[in-house]
Amino acid sequence: MVRWLAQASAVRGAAPATIEAYRHDVAGFLAFLRDHRGGPLTAAALAQTGQPELRAWMARERARGLSARSLRRALSAVRGFHRWLGDAEGIEAPAVLAARGPRAPARLPRPVSEDAARALIGDAEASDSPDWIAARDAAVLTLLYGCGLRISEALSLRRADAPLPDVLRIRGKGGKERLVPVLPAARAAVDWYLETVPWPETAGDGALFLGARGGPLSPRLIQLRMAQARARLGLPATATPHALRHSFATHLLKAGGDLRAIQELLGHASLSTTQVYTGLDEARLMEIYEKAHPRA
CATH class of the missing domain: 1.10.150 (DNA polymerase; domain 1)
Structure with missing residues (x-):
């Protein structure tokens, strides 16, 4: 073995x-x-x-x-x-x-609404943490929602990656690389963080996002930030950092984004993985229909 x-x-x-x-x-x-x-x-x-x-x-x-x-x-x-x-x-x-396993039930992603995504980022910006930590957390959440990054991908960025270019080269699961456009809001959020972080001379190969003691930021701290924010905002437990990545894909699809392009942006190896987002619209339509036309 x-x-x-x-x-x-x-x-x-x-x-x-x-x-x-x-x-x-x-x-x-x-x-x-x-x-x-x-x-x-x-x-x-x-x-x-x-x-x-x-x-x-x-x-x-x-x-x-x-x-x-x-x-x-x-x-x-x-x-x-x-x-x-x-x-x-x-x-x-x-x-x-030749063996086949049990059929797994389809599991739709659990994105948050556009307003909720903005509120989560705003909650991080307005936190009572030190300014640089508030800026750091807001920058990470903005990358998850604005660029569709996994939390591990956002936290793997190096100091040499900043200031962020127009297009980021991201190494995702299995070492697969993809190109991700960077929105001005994401670049501005990272710039704000860099202006306030107390370790401005971090080496180029060091982590971009740092913890309170100057070491690489733990994903657990971002998960905790999200848990605190969703409690304050009254959002469900499914409002996790990964839900922001789901929201990135869902909102792009709603805006008319091409499924193949979204597949590339997310770094999915198979289109079938990305197609699950089309089921969200169908599920939402059925929910609206059931509410509008309740059964007798």
Whole structure:
């Protein structure tokens, strides 16, 4: 398994967190097989893995409380491992490669409204924190909403990236790069932060957004800022930093944005991932219809 994980990291560019998830999922499956069969696993034993054992493993995982979505991810890791075994070691397990996981229910993103997004950023600007911290938090939230960045992408920006250019080169999941236009409001928010931050001489390769002691800013602090803001504004618990990224995509789509262009801006590998945002409009239309035409 170590060789498979090394290849996934080197060839596919999988992130460390993804590699750890693969390791956890496949190790759990192999441990189940050992317990189920009552003995060590050999190459021949792996090749003989059949549908009954796969179903037993999936049933146990579901009984442990694993969601359908998480089980599909685990099964995908197990299939990937066995595919590698076939290519690298000649150990074929057709039943594993043909296995299909449970269907995960469609989960629509939970964006906030345009007014709510502006209110969240405004709440950060008006906080009673030191001026530079208020400016910092407002700048991060503006990048999430105005550029559609993930929180990890915003916090990975370096001091050398400022002042922000017209177009940012962002390295997202799996090391995939994309170009993201920078709105004047986002550039101005970062400029305000840089004017007030008490460490103006941070090295170019240092983090752009800093914590109170001068180290890289923790995403937990931005999550806490959002939690405090949504409590003050009466917003639901779904108003998280990632919801601002959802809002970026949803509001672009409502304004007539092209789905392919939004896919590129978000860094989605597949258009089907971006298409989930089209379901938001359909769900909203049905909600309005139900309210306007209640059933008898």
